[in-house]
Amino acid sequence: xxxxxxxxxxxxxxxxxxxxxxTARVRDFRQIHAPTWDVHALxxxxxxxxxxxxxxxxxxxxxxxLIPEWNHHLSRDQWREALCRxxxxxNFPEFTGYTCPAPCEPACVLALGGAAVTIKSIExxxxxxxxxxxxxxxxxxxxxxxxxxxxxxxxxAGLAAAQQLNRAGHLVTIFERDDAIGGLMVYGIPDFKxxxxxxxxxxxxxxAEGIAFRTGVxxxxxxxLVTLRDEYDAxxxxxxAQAPREPAIPGRNLEGVELAMPYLVAENxxxxxxxxxxxxxxxxxxxxxLGGGDTGADCVATALRQxxxxxxxxxxxxxxxxxxxxxNPWPEAPLTYSQTYAQEEGSRxxxxxxxxxxxxxxxxxxxxxxxxxxxxxxxxxxxxxxSKNIVEQNVRILADxxxxxxxxxxxxxxxxxxxNLALRENGTFAIRREDMMTNIEGVFAxxxxxxxxxxxxxxxxxxxxxxxxxxxxxxxxxxxxxxxxTHNLPTEWRMGV
Numbered sequence: 401x402x403x404x405x406x407x408x409x410x411x412x413x414x415x416x417x418x419x420x421x422x423t424a425r426v427r428d429f430r431q432i433h434a435p436t437w438d439v440h441a442l443x444x445x446x447x448x449x450x451x452x453x454x455x456x457x458x459x460x461x462x463x464x465x466l467i468p469e470w471n472h473h474l475s476r477d478q479w480r481e482a483l484c485r486x487x488x489x490x491n492f493p494e495f496t497g498y499t500c501p502a503p504c505e506p507a508c509v510l511a512l513g514g515a516a517v518t519i520k521s522i523e524x525x526x527x528x529x530x531x532x533x534x535x536x537x538x539x540x541x542x543x544x545x546x547x548x549x550x551x552x553x554x555x556x557a558g559l560a561a562a563q564q565l566n567r568a569g570h571l572v573t574i575f576e577r578d579d580a581i582g583g584l585m586v587y588g589i590p591d592f593k594x595x596x597x598x599x600x601x602x603x604x605x606x607x608a609e610g611i612a613f614r615t616g617v618x619x620x621x622x623x624x625l626v627t628l629r630d631e632y633d634a635x636x637x638x639x640x641a642q643a644p645r646e647p648a649i650p651g652r653n654l655e656g657v658e659l660a661m662p663y664l665v666a667e668n669x670x671x672x673x674x675x676x677x678x679x680x681x682x683x684x685x686x687x688x689x690l691g692g693g694d695t696g697a698d699c700v701a702t703a704l705r706q707x708x709x710x711x712x713x714x715x716x717x718x719x720x721x722x723x724x725x726x727x728n729p730w731p732e733a734p735l736t737y738s739q740t741y742a743q744e745e746g747s748r749x750x751x752x753x754x755x756x757x758x759x760x761x762x763x764x765x766x767x768x769x770x771x772x773x774x775x776x777x778x779x780x781x782x783x784x785x786x787s788k789n790i791v792e793q794n795v796r797i798l799a800d801x802x803x804x805x806x807x808x809x810x811x812x813x814x815x816x817x818x819x820n821l822a823l824r825e826n827g828t829f830a831i832r833r834e835d836m837m838t839n840i841e842g843v844f845a846x847x848x849x850x851x852x853x854x855x856x857x858x859x860x861x862x863x864x865x866x867x868x869x870x871x872x873x874x875x876x877x878x879x880x881x882x883x884x885x886t887h888n889l890p891t892e893w894r895m896g897v
Contacts, residue, residue: 408444408447408448408449408475409447409448409449409450409510409517412444412445412447412448413515414445414448414515414516414517414518415441415444415445415518416445416518416520416521417433417434417437417442417518417521417524417525418433418434419432419433419434419741419744420432420433420434422744422745422746425592425745426701426704426705426745426746427705428592428705429590429591429592429671429705430591430592431498431591431592431593431594431595432592432593432701432741433498433524437521437525437528439525439529442474442521442522442525443474443475443477444475445474445517445518445521445522446470446471446472446473446474446475446517446522447471447475448471448510448517448518449467449468449471449472449475449517450509450510451468451471451472452468452509455467455468456507456508456509456731457504457505457507457508457509457516457517457519458504459507459731460503460504460505460506460507460508460731460733461503461504461507461857462503462855462857462858462861462883463489463490463857463858463860463861463864463883464489464883465486465489465490465504465523466485466486466488466489467504467517467519469482469485470482470485470486470522470523470526471517471522473485474522474525474526479526479529479530479533480530480533480535482526483526483527483529483530483535483536486523486526486527488881489881489883490857490860491559491560491563491564491860491863491864492556492559492560492602492860493523493524493526493527494524494527494528494531494598495556495585495594495598495856495860496520496523496856496857496860497520497523497524497526497527497528498524498593498594498598499589499593499594499856500520500855500856500857501694501855502519502520503733504519504520505517505518505519505520506730506731506733506734507730507731507732507733511730511731512730531601536605537605538605538608538609539567539609540566540608540609540610541566541567541568541569541609541610542569543569544569544570544571545568545569545570545874545875546571547569547570547571547633547634547874547875548570548571548572548573548631548632548633549562549565549570549571549572549573549632549633549634549635549636549870549874550572550573550575550628550631550632550634550635550636551565551572551573551574551575551635551636551638552574552575552619552628552635552636552637552638552639553574553575553576553583553637553638553639553640553847553849554574554576554581554582554583554613555582555583555584555585555638555640555847555848555859556583556585556847556856556859556860556863557638557640557846557847557848557849557859557860557862557863557866558574558583558636558638558846558847558863559574559581559582559602559606559863560859560860560861560862560863560864560867561636561638561846561862561863561864561866561867561870562574562606562611562863562867563606563609563611563867564863564864564867564868564871564880565636565867565870565871566606566609566610566611567609567880568867568871568875568878568879568880570633570870570871570874571610571612572610572611572612573611573612573613573614573632574611574612574613574614575614575617575619575623575628576613576614576615576616576617577615577616577617577618577619577621578615578616579615579616579674580615580672580674581599581603581613581615582596582599582600582603583640584640584642585599585856586599586668586672587664587665587668587669588661588664588665588668588695589664589668589698590664590667590668590698590701590702591668591671591672592701592705593698593701593741596668596672618815619815620814620815620816620819621815625816625819625843626819629840629842629843633842633874634842634843634844634870634873634874635842635843635844636844636845636846636866636867636870637811637829637838637843637844637845637846637849638845638846638847638849638859638862638863638866639811639812639847639848639849640811640847640848640849641808641809641810641811641828641848641849641852641853641854642661642808642811642812643808643809643810643811643812643813643827644659644660644661644804644806644807644808644809645806645807645808645809646804646806647690647755647804647806649755649756649757649758650756650757650758651757651758651759651760651767652758654758654760654765654766654767655765655766655767656766656767656799656800656801656802657758657767657802657804658680658801658802658803658804659803659804660689660691660695660696660698660699660803660804660805661695662677662680663679663680663699663702663803664695664698664699664702666678666679666680667679667680667702667706680801681706681707682702682703682704682706682707682708682711682801683706683707683708684707684708684709685708685709685800685801686708686709686710686712686798686799686800686801687699687700687703687708687710687711687712687799687800687801687802687803688711688712688713688714688770688797688799688801688802688803689703689711689712689713689714689747689802689803689805690714690755690770690802690803690804690805690806691713691714691715691804691805691806691807692713692714692715692716692717692751693805693807694740695805695807696713696715696803696805697713697740697741697742697743698742698805699803699805700713700740700742700743700745700747701741701742701745703801703803704742704745704746704747708801710748711746711747711748712747712748712749712750712797712799713742713743713747713748713749713750714749714750714753714755714770714772714797715749715750715751715752715753716752716753716754716775716785717751717752717777717783717785718751718752718776718777719737719751719752720735720736720737720783721735721736721737722736722737723736724736725781727781728781728782735782735783750797752774752775752776752777752791753772753773753774753775753795753797754772754773754775754788755770755771755772756771756772756773757770757771757772758770758771758799758802759771759796766800767799767800767801767802768798768799768800769796769797769798769799770796770797770799770802771794771795771796771797772795772797773790773791773792773793773794773795774790774791774792774795775788775789775790775791776788776789776791777789807853808848808852808853809826809827810823810826810827810828810848810849810852811827811828811829811848811849813827819840820839820840821838821839821840821843822838822839826852827852828845828848828849828850828851828852829845829849829850831844831845831850835869835872835873836850836865836866836869837869837873842873844866844869844870844873845866846859846862846863846865846866847859847862847863850862860883861883864880864881864882864883865882865883867880868880868881868882
């Protein structure tokens with residue numbers, strides 16, 4: 401056992417696990433993260449934690465991860481104990497360790513005047529070592545309650561809810577409309593950002609714990625919700641928010657103007673060898689990506705790997721400032737500029753550009769350019785756009801392929817049109833705050849279907865919370881732990897902005 405270095409934060413520099421070098425990684429579809437890391441170096445990073453009396457990093461984490469406790473164990477070479485504390489609040493820490501933007505880090509006390517603890521790297525290292533050492537094994541319940549629960553959707557919210565409910569002793573079946581379990585962790589996030597074997601080994605774990613999976617079942621289409629409710633004691637709708645935001649722009653129906661998610665899904669299916677719709681290729685094409693978020697960055701990086709001649713990512717907003725605004729104090733998530741992994745790889749970015757039309761070629765069928773205006777904005781305190789100032793009109797960006805990555809407006813409600821499920825104005829399911837139940841008795845909603853488009857870490861927290869709510873509904877009490885009540889917090893906190 402190693403001795404902890406007192407005052408490590410004063411003497412040890414921040415050193416996160418690196419990404420692979422951009423010019424090398426853009427040539428393949430392997431993970432962008434460095435495949436190996438040094439055990440002793442990560443233990444040193446754990447020593448940088450100050451074990452604060454008020455651990456603000458935990459407040460910055462949407463699921464309240466026990467961050468100082470991991471660091472305590474890690475710095476003493478107690479990796480297995482660190483993994484135990486990590487799993488205490490997070491069912492799938494590799495999901496977050498690889499994909500989360502880590503709002504915990506800017507909330508670290510060290511971030512006030514210097515470099516935060518490398519929390520995300522430490523989380524990834526702990527779970528990676530857990531798998532490598534064989535410490536992560538199935539944990540089936542000792543006793544079954546006899547209650548049956550259906551979980552609709554197998555993304556992070558559905559998987560977390562299912563595992564928690566199963567560990568409470570209930571019989572859980574997950575229904576997934578696609579041909580693979582994992583939701584957007586499998587088909588939405590590119591392979592090079594999150595390798596899919598990391599989902600599959602969790603699926604194997606859950607199967608060994610007693611959870612049943614049914615793929616190719618589109619609830620509301622080939623299995624009515626009312627039938628599911630009759631056959632199960634409770635139903636959890638963890639559908640995700642995949643209904644896209646469509647721009648009201650002339651020329652939207654031109655060939656070469658595509659939605660981001662079908663583009664990413666088709667490439668992920670190709671990488672997995674699963675067939676399906678022919679991938680949309682960016683090979684030797686000029687690509688414009690509309691949208692400055694994570695999905696847009698994933699489109700940029702995918703297009704570069706497909707051999708695009710040029711990729712321009714367009715953001716309607718002006719760039720965020722380099723320093724925190726005065727009305728954005730620590731430990732709030734900083735509203736500051738940071739470069740995405742895709743920008744490192746060679747995208748050409750245009751901020752403050754509002755698209756106004758897609759221009760057609762001479763035949764009138766295919767897109768050849770995106771027309772728009774250069775704009776600046778007056779923002780509210782939390783970057784909500786207020787008034788617009790047009791700086792330049794009739795700007796033209798050449799494009800052979802346009803990918804629309806403007807986010808999502810909620811779950812796909814078409815299959816449930818006849819079920820009388822109450823909705824909020826934003827298109828998500830209306831639930832009771834105290835127990836996450838919809839207006840239909842015994843039917844609950846969680847994840848993006850409840851919150852709207854959000855982060856993987858929020859989805860896991862929602863899954864854990866709805867599992868506790870369902871357990872109480874079925875038995876009158878629950879020993880399942882609750883996370884931070886995600887649906888009681890402001891939208892901007894949930895979105896990590």
